Amino acid sequence: MTVSADSTHRILRPYGDTTGDGMVQLSFTLPMPHSKVAEGAAAQLAKKMGMDPALVVHAKPMGPDFTFFVVYGRVNHLVDTSKVSVVERDFPLLTPKEVNAAIKRGLRRELVVVGACIGTDAHTVGIDAILNIKGFAGEKGLEYYRELKVVNLGAQVLVPDLVARARAEKADAVLVSQVVTQRDAHLNNTREMSAAFREAYPAGQAPLLVVGGPRFDEHATEELGVDRIFGRGTTPGEVASYLVHALTERRTGGEGR
Numbered sequence: 001m002t003v004s005a006d007s008t009h010r011i012l013r014p015y016g017d018t019t020g021d022g023m024v025q026l027s028f029t030l031p032m033p034h035s036k037v038a039e040g041a042a043a044q045l046a047k048k049m050g051m052d053p054a055l056v057v058h059a060k061p062m063g064p065d066f067t068f069f070v071v072y073g074r075v076n077h078l079v080d081t082s083k084v085s086v087v088e089r090d091f092p093l094l095t096p097k098e099v100n101a102a103i104k105r106g107l108r109r110e111l112v113v114v115g116a117c118i119g120t121d122a123h124t125v126g127i128d129a130i131l132n133i134k135g136f137a138g139e140k141g142l143e144y145y146r147e148l149k150v151v152n153l154g155a156q157v158l159v160p161d162l163v164a165r166a167r168a169e170k171a172d173a174v175l176v177s178q179v180v181t182q183r184d185a186h187l188n189n190t191r192e193m194s195a196a197f198r199e200a201y202p203a204g205q206a207p208l209l210v211v212g213g214p215r216f217d218e219h220a221t222e223e224l225g226v227d228r229i230f231g232r233g234t235t236p237g238e239v240a241s242y243l244v245h246a247l248t249e250r251r252t253g254g255e256g257r
């Protein structure tokens with residue numbers, strides 16, 4: 001559910017040294033060797049972005065042709081917290097015991113989850129944090145849940161293979177991780193994946209499609225053709241609770257697909 005993060009109307013200004021001084025820090029790379037001119041170019045960019053004064057506080061050559069900068073300076077922009085839109089959790093957070101009980105009650109069988117990193121992405125730490133028994137942030141992963149069957153396909157899985165395995169396992173949910181965002185790979189791969197599932201299953205019968213990774217916009221479910229997007233810092237308990245919520249609702253004809 002997309003909601004405003006804060007119903008109270010608060011106008012904020014960033015600060016560095018004294019409250020409300022507007023100071024921020026910005027880092028970026030310019031494709032030029034390190035020199036006085038390069039530092040001037042960095043200051044010019046920051047000024048064009050609204051920082052005034054803009055102080056280059058760090059400049060480091062990145063090989064012979066690139067320079068990395070940190071610029072510290074003042075901005076005059078204000079933040080209005082009443083206009084912030086975020087995706088809030090719209091389901092109750094359950095303990096593993098409650099998740100298991102809800103699956104038993106709602107499905108009367110194991111809930112099957114198939115997970116993978118798709119495309120050329122080999123960053124498995126994120127999906128493993130959610131699926132592996134050892135878990136993440138002090139929470140056990142989905143493999144720990146007695147009523148969940150977890151099939152973790154690992155890295156660089158091709159979309160047709162993912163669809164085939166999901167069908168073979170009669171997956172209730174497919175969990176896909178995308179960490180690399182170069183050339184929008186995470187968006188293109190997710191769209192390809194959701195289209196393949198729509199094509200392979202009769203309407204309304206595809207598994208619940210969930211993607212996660214640190215650089216997704218959690219608002220983009222419709223555009224990417226998935227049911228839910230999880231971002232940075234997601235914990236296994238949140239995912240397990242969501243699966244129970246979405247799949248139990250779906251079964252009882254609620255708003256789920």
Ligand code: B12
Nearest residue numbers: 121122123124125126175177180181182212213214233234
């Ligand atoms: C470890 C790492 C690697 C390892 C990966 C090992 C492995 N088995 O995963 C290795 C060394 C192999 C690697 C390789 C590369 N990497 Co790398 N890597 C990282 C690094 C340092 C950490 C990523 C990580 O493990 N985070 C910890 C996990 C727990 O966090 P997470 O992935 O965000 O997952 C959490 C959430 O996002 C969410 N989540 C994630 N997935 C899912 C899925 C579902 C279903 C759900 C519900 C939730 C969820 O839950 C997780 C827990 O909260 C990052 C930089 C960084 N500090 O983030 C770069 C980074 C991701 N790598 C990067 C790059 C460029 C590469 C390479 C292309 C480098 C190269 N030139 O070869 C290769 C690509 C390899 C490939 N084919 O994918 C870039 C990506 C840039 C971009 N814009 O895309 C980063 C950001 C570094 C950088 N700043 O440049 N990398």
